Amino acid sequence: MDADIITIGDEILIGQIIDTNSAWIAQKLNAEGINIRQITSISDHPEHIIAALKDSGEKSSLVLITGGLGPTRDDLTKSALCTYFGTHLVENPEVLEHITQLLTPRGISINSLNREQALVPEKATVLHNKLGTAPGLWFSEKGKIYVFMPGVPFEMKYLVDNEVIPRVRKLFNTPVILHRTVLTQGLAESTLAEKIEVWEDNLPESLKLAYLPSPQNVRLRLTARGENEDKLLKLLDQKIKALNELIPENIFGYDDDTMAGNVGKLLYNNGQTLSVAESCTGGNIAHFLTLNPGSSAYFKGGIVAYSNELKVKLLGVNPHLIAENGAVSKEVAEAMALGARQAMNTDYSIATTGIAGPDGGTEEKPVGTIWIAIAGPNTLISKRFTFANNRERTIIRSTQTALNLLRLELLKSSSKGK
């Protein structure tokens, strides 16, 4: 069964915001076995809205629309809906009551903009939006379903999870589609493709492989389609096991795993703690680690020693090391890691020092040169990397690479302990 997603709003067309809603909705519907045929972003001109509804309604059974509803600009969308579905606006007392209840405790008084949000097309089923003032609208028209939701992500997500998915499950009967994504680090797309070529060529008809490269890693997505969920799951497990034997060091996780999250799990399971000493990554390793709920169980803290003065003062780096080798060097990276481990009293530590750019490079140490060191109970390693001349990407790649180095160390030390 096919679905279309339409996002309404000039902000996407002029590139002011990135459409993250569509990806989120697509994932949710896929998990329900619904295939997304097309995602379309359009302006809020009524004639464009109507043309898009017509096109999607002809080709898909379910059309999900976000945006164009909200306190400041929902008039155009609603009048387009009324034209398309041949209906008119009526005030909905439950919606008005809900808006009042939502805004009053925040000290906001109802204004005419809020009041207009309580006007809904008469033919629509109103979907209760617990988290916001604009309700969702559900239309069933000539065998097709159209669902309108506000564009604010957390309101849209609430509506999809609590109002849309339960209704869709009741209405449609769908095939089994399973996705599994294998997360790899440290291999370029074409090198990876060559390493796994034979494995890939022997995948059965029911499995489809896609390469998804990004600055920090290459993800491999396997899609299984069929009738029997157990059989598909077994097939996926078997193929992924074989893949693991081909590139054991490069696979760091699956699906929604993150490098920082998986490093955290290893530390948590070992009952070990971590600290970081960051120069060029500027706090991003600490940030990635602390995005994970419960990270305080293993992450004690970090020192962002952006200036050399603080490398000496807070991490105990010998100033002669900096004078002799430069701040971006094996010696300083290792001294930072040892200093962090001691200052913050942890089992492991990560240190980074490098030239994120755009300035500061030399011939010997061009922009993108990064030293990463890992210190642990029985280990001190360091490694030099050269990333591209793009500040943000270098910060992200350095972060991921540093965490992967720690991950491999943690795996090594656990297997030694066994």
Next chain:
Amino acid sequence: MDADIITIGDEILIGQIIDTNSAWIAQKLNAEGINIRQITSISDHPEHIIAALKDSGEKSSLVLITGGLGPTRDDLTKSALCTYFGTHLVENPEVLEHITQLLTPRGISINSLNREQALVPEKATVLHNKLGTAPGLWFSEKGKIYVFMPGVPFEMKYLVDNEVIPRVRKLFNTPVILHRTVLTQGLAESTLAEKIEVWEDNLPESLKLAYLPSPQNVRLRLTARGENEDKLLKLLDQKIKALNELIPENIFGYDDDTMAGNVGKLLYNNGQTLSVAESCTGGNIAHFLTLNPGSSAYFKGGIVAYSNELKVKLLGVNPHLIAENGAVSKEVAEAMALGARQAMNTDYSIATTGIAGPDGGTEEKPVGTIWIAIAGPNTLISKRFTFANNRERTIIRSTQTALNLLRLELLKSSSKGK
């Protein structure tokens, strides 16, 4: 003049990756006075590609297509192109030579996948992709222009900037469209709308206003359209000046400004330095600050004191303060700020301590409770905030709110000094 953007690839339709390319292209074309009519994401099925090319080619003069070209999956796209444009593939010696030159120094040997990338449709003008192996392809067909580019963002961006925009400028004659975005912090969308209602109602025909809310702020986008660039610029300046008088404390920047970048500029201009002491924000304030090139001129470093032990050891917080008031308190936030300023020897410091969640909340201090403190040469302030129960959003909002508090302090102290 209208343009369409088409992105090809299942990874967007199944929600695996977020389409950031389209927003970037849209911004670039807008700056050239080209209006984006529609953005469409489709699968790599040849019939879907052909249908989308047909639809966009009928409605817009320029169609930009990304994705579907790359070492592992460009066959389908290229064969669809050949069908649509009535042409066939030929090996392009320059492209093959470029691929060889690109991969050899990386120690990668040319394989059959790479070699296939040197096959291009005979009718196409090849756009040289300096940064990658897949070339761009430019078709001029029945008065319409179609441009195919790889989906890897930095390769696509290189092609747009260096190959596409210069050609588009030569070919098309376009009206003047100017965008100015006003960045606000600290007001909800509907409150903001009410505060500026009269100003908004008096905007002339040639100006269009849009509200763009996000978790950390509400942006106001003004779009001016006309013939005379100077007149439009003057009109925009005048209206934005009037807006500034209505909400002076809430406007922190314009267009691509970031809160962290603007705080950095103020510090730089004052010749002052900053350090941070982060608990709940976990390194994100340091990360936002160090994303800015040149931040080492004013940002000396930070201490992520995630554990209470490190709040005491590295920031000199009196353990009795933590025992008596809890780590999330006015007293501890202020002690952290004072400790950071002293330990890192800076003019200003920011401290955060809070409950980012999802666990750890109490009735008195629910999840989302954050204390922020700012210490400076003549100032020590602190403020309590309550954000929503969403870990990532709370981290981002705390970061932005803390930086805005510092910004207002910096402005206050500069105006005192005058």
